[in-house]
Amino acid sequence: MPFECHGQRCQVPPWMPRLLFFAGLYHLLFALGAVAWPHFCFDWAGIPRPNPPVLWRAAGLVSAVFGVGFLIAARDPIRHWPLVLLGFSKATLVIGLLAASIVASELPAKSLWLAFFDDFIWWFPLGAILWATVQSHLGRPPTRENPLTVSQACETYRLSSGETLAEASAKQTMAVVFLRHFGCTFTRQILTHLTELKTEADRHDARLVLVHMLQKGGETHYLGERSGVARIADPVCELYRAFGLGKGGFLELFGPRVWLRGAVSVFKGCGVGHLAGDGLQMPGAFLVKDSQVISSQPARSASDMPDLPRLFDDFGGLVANVR
The missing domain is CATH 1.20.1440 (de novo design (two linked rop proteins))
Structure with a gap:
């Protein structure tokens, strides 16, 4: 801000x-x-x-x-x-x-x-x-003057299953998908294709994790029967900042590309809901292993979807080596 x-x-x-x-x-x-x-x-x-x-x-x-x-x-x-x-x-x-x-x-x-x-x-x-x-x-202002590093954030934030992101990433590669607010039509589109994302992560022996901006447990209302996927609650967007995801500018949030893709998403039935999170926060997707980012896909606009096949391909054979 x-x-x-x-x-x-x-x-x-x-x-x-x-x-x-x-x-x-x-x-x-x-x-x-x-x-x-x-x-x-x-x-x-x-x-x-x-x-x-x-x-x-x-x-x-x-x-x-x-x-x-x-x-x-x-x-x-x-x-x-x-x-x-x-x-x-x-x-x-x-x-x-x-x-x-x-x-x-x-x-x-x-x-x-x-x-x-x-x-x-x-x-x-x-x-x-x-x-x-x-x-x-x-926008939600930062709670710390100096943002956490990725390794510090991994030690601090816990999955819905109980272990920290550091503990989980020591066991296997984590495919971490940072969501926009739950009322966003693009977040709804991601949740619609959550099964495909999980299948892609499983195919690479990785674990899918969703990061959201609600208080812990608040996401189950939006996930419904898909709430079995691991989640991390980040209501102050501290984990987002640690991974380099900031607030979107006007064109990133409301540019022509966003409007066009938004119209397509609504037409497909994803719809739009009330603001449930920081409306300015940008999304992204990352591969994390041993508390380190090994492949990144920060969104350039609010409409960018996580592309796990490309995320794994960008990292190449090294993913197999770190598993």
Whole structure:
């Protein structure tokens, strides 16, 4: 996370409250200009004046409301995210309506000047503040200043069968699959094909282990009859970090590739559920032997599925040697 939250207040980058303050000040000045000089912007842009002028004055009053909202949000951008969302939504609608009107030849292209200072310049930074809000509400901050090493994590975390990952990996190769949250359609897809994953692991004399982000035992509700597979509970994502799996960025979580594969997954009946875990956490798959990673497959996007055949092939003949 780019900032820390304590209680109801988050320590955000200085640019966020400053931007919201200037956005609020701008919208108030715009409102004053629209009410006092309703024709100025139109004459400056060279487009027809609104008729009657009261329509533009009304738009100015609306701008004043948004200005006050931005000034309030500047005090705590993350806590007052609904006000930021309203401003972002307004900017998006105005840009969309102007673009549609220009395409339909209802307004000249120079009309975009009216939206440049009022909407365009605020759209991206307001979106960045909203993304930071998503991170603060969904992401789980680390509990340790220094993350555990893989060997330390293997000594610390226990399988549902009782032994530590270090003890289990000393006996045989472990195929460790780190899941996203259980409401994710891609996690549901993995669970649908869990039998195939277990068969592939067995074929290489390895043991399949699922790592999830719920409290110990909470995963059985989602696994059902497949709960016989070994699991590790990691509600603070400490084991994820030890294996190098961090939080996803916007494109990694919501990029075109993710949307396309998500639509296919939903179409296949995997569906989408409520958030059950850290919504920003990235998945991955690893082969572990003697508390060491011998083959890795960290996900590049939230939609990446564990490919155990390739995971074993990447390691090659050395897997046979360490068994």
